[in-house]
Amino acid sequence: MVQRNSSGAVVDLFDGAVNLGGEFTKGFDVNLAYRFETDMGVFVTRLDATYVDERARVIVDPVSSTSTIINDAGQAFDRDVVPRVRSTLSLDWNYEDLSVSYLARFIKGTDEVCNFGNNAAQNAQEQLPCSMPSAVVGGASFNHLGSSVYHDLSSTYQFNGNVGLTLGINNLFDQDPQTSYSTFANSFDPSMYEIPGRLVYGRVSLKF
Numbered sequence: 001m002v003q004r005n006s007s008g009a010v011v012d013l014f015d016g017a018v019n020l021g022g023e024f025t026k027g028f029d030v031n032l033a034y035r036f037e038t039d040m041g042v043f044v045t046r047l048d049a050t051y052v053d054e055r056a057r058v059i060v061d062p063v064s065s066t067s068t069i070i071n072d073a074g075q076a077f078d079r080d081v082v083p084r085v086r087s088t089l090s091l092d093w094n095y096e097d098l099s100v101s102y103l104a105r106f107i108k109g110t111d112e113v114c115n116f117g118n119n120a121a122q123n124a125q126e127q128l129p130c131s132m133p134s135a136v137v138g139g140a141s142f143n144h145l146g147s148s149v150y151h152d153l154s155s156t157y158q159f160n161g162n163v164g165l166t167l168g169i170n171n172l173f174d175q176d177p178q179t180s181y182s183t184f185a186n187s188f189d190p191s192m193y194e195i196p197g198r199l200v201y202g203r204v205s206l207k208f
Contacts, residue, residue: 020062026054027073041095049087076112076145078183081192083108097159103152107192112182114143129181145178150194162207170199 003012032047052073059068074084085108093100114130132142154168177193188196 020060021067022058024054024056024058025052026056027052041093044090044092044094046090047087049085052082052084055082074108074110076110076180076182076189079189079191081110081145081180081189083110083192097161098155098157100155101153105150105152107148109147109178110145111142112145112180114141114181143181145180148175148178148193150175164203164205164207166203166205168201168203170194170201172198174198 001014002010005011028051030047030049030051033044034046035042035044037043054071055073057070057072059070060066061068072080072082075082085106087106089104089106091102111132114133130141130143132144134141150170151172152168152170153172154166156164156166158164171194174197175194176196177188177190180188183189
């Protein structure tokens with residue numbers, strides 16, 4: 001890895017990239033479903049939930065080889081939100097050629113680091129929007145992103161078994177995404193939260 005000339009002076013060092021550290025996650029998933037038939041049709045309800053106990057980063061010091069584990073579960077970063085709990089609850093109703101579906105999507109709240117400035121005075125001014133500002137000027141401040149629930153509703157009618165017409169609404173109650181001060185550009189993370197606004201859509205399907 002070290003090349004020397006005839007006098008012993010170093011002429012080249014090989015400093016290639018080396019994989020250090022790592023990342024692992026630990027938690028559990030739950031899936032529950034129940035189906036029952038009535039004179040008014042068939043009902044199916046489902047619950048899918050994920051609990052994240054750990055989403056850990058292992059950081060290795062290349063000199064001392066010591067490892068530090070940082071658990072990011074329940075934290076929010078730039079385009080990387082790690083809620084401890086996410087779940088969906090659905091209820092489907094099918095009656096002859098008509099089906100109606102309701103879906104509730106839950107995202108548990110997270111916390112993000114809320115320090116922006118490069119000095120104590122700037123931090124004291126810019127951390128004012130944070131929900132948990134530091135009591136000490138220039139200290140560590142945090143912002144809480146509250147829990148969110150999105151409600152979706154859709155209905156499909158089948159004509160002659162070949163043509164289907166679907167009408168639906170996503171984000172029925174017009175839930176705004178949680179405001180983030182650490183994410184890039186949008187003030188929210190579009191990979192985790194819905195783009196602001198209610199979405200109404202229609203779809204026609206044809207089987208042949």
